[in-house]
Amino acid sequence: MRRITADDLPWIRDFWVGHWSGDFIVTRGRIHRWDEVGGFIAEMDGENVGLITYKIDAGELEVTSINSLVEKKGVGTALVDEVVNLARTKSLGRVMAITTNDDLDALxxxxxxxxxxxxxxxxxxxxxxxxxxxLPLIGENGIPLRDEIELEMML
Incomplete structure (x- = not known):
C-alpha cells in the first residue's frame, strides 16, 4: 500500500477513463478530477491491484473512487482502512462515500x-x-441507474 504520487497521475487518469466512463467522477453534483484527489494504490508483486481516491473538505474525507482489481483478497478493505486511518490522524469527523442505487455489491x-x-x-x-x-440508464443487476446513496463512518 502506498500513497499516490505525481508519477501515478497518468495511470490514474487512464484507470478512471477505463473504469468510470471518463477522466472525472461526479458525486452529489460535484466534479472530482483525477489530478485533484489524494489516494492510495494497493500493489501485489509489483502490480497495481487497487486504487482509492479521496477529497478532504469541511472536516470530512469523501471517498471519490475505490476499485479492487482482485476479488476476495482484502484489497478493498485495506484501501478503506488506509483512508479511515488517514482521517483519524487528521482528526476529521467522518469518512463518507457515495454509491448508486444499482450497486448492491458496493452497498x-x-x-x-x-x-x-x-x-x-x-x-x-x-x-x-x-x-x-x-452513463447507462440501466446499471448493475438490471436495476435502473437513478439515485445516489451516501454512506458514512463517524470517527
Whole structure:
C-alpha cells in the first residue's frame, strides 16, 4: 500500500477513463478530477491491484473512487482502512462515500466495513448524465441507474 504520487497521475487518469466512463467522477453534483484527489494504490508483486481516491473538505474525507482489481483478497478493505486511518490522524469527523442505487455489491461492501446509510439523493444520476452522457440508464443487476446513496463512518 502506498500513497499516490505525481508519477501515478497518468495511470490514474487512464484507470478512471477505463473504469468510470471518463477522466472525472461526479458525486452529489460535484466534479472530482483525477489530478485533484489524494489516494492510495494497493500493489501485489509489483502490480497495481487497487486504487482509492479521496477529497478532504469541511472536516470530512469523501471517498471519490475505490476499485479492487482482485476479488476476495482484502484489497478493498485495506484501501478503506488506509483512508479511515488517514482521517483519524487528521482528526476529521467522518469518512463518507457515495454509491448508486444499482450497486448492491458496493452497498454490502461499505456496510460490512461499518459504514451506515445516511442519505439518498433521488434522481441524482439525471444531473450526472448531463456531465457524463455515456452513463447507462440501466446499471448493475438490471436495476435502473437513478439515485445516489451516501454512506458514512463517524470517527
Amino acid at each position: 454490502k461492501f461499505w456496510q460490512k466495513r461499518g459504514f451506515k446509510l445516511v442519505n439518498i439523493y433521488p434522481n441524482a444520476m439525471e444531473a450526472t448524465r448531463k456531465l457524463k452522457p455515456k
